[in-house]
Amino acid sequence: MPLIEVSIAKGRSPEQLRSLITELHRAAETAVGAVPENTTVIIREIEHEHWSRGNQTIAERNAASSRYPQPPTAAVRLAVNQRSYQCVFPFLSIWNAGTSPSRTRNASKT
Structure with missing residues (x-):
């Protein structure tokens, strides 16, 4: 009875999130033989201002990178x-x- 939890930065389309859910279910079935009905996937979308790495939020990193060529x-x-x-x-x-x-x-x- 796998429980798969994913935290991901906000900004994906509903289609992308649905695709992620499908692939996670498929991976659980393939990797551990999980029964699809018993597999739960939870996706938490995190605001860019609430996700930090290296003491810099995604929002801050995006703002800084917009000043430089991508x-x-x-x-x-x-x-x-x-x-x-x-x-x-x-x-x-x-x-x-x-x-x-x-x-x-x-x-x-x-």
Whole structure:
């Protein structure tokens, strides 16, 4: 009868929170064989002014970081990495299209 409690900073959408609940239930089932009906998940959303690390609240950290340029988001990093990958490994686009480089070479020999 697992009880999973999560404290998370406020700001997630209802869809994100629902997804988190689903994944936590799935993890309990997979990791310890928990029965879904017996698994309880509690999510506590904490105000940014009430969550502190290193004697600085999330609100204070966000205010300080807004004065400086932000690092790229995960989506931007992923897009950059994919473009870099395609520059370094152009055959990946061929591979993903269902044609492997070896098949292409063999077809040109015939």
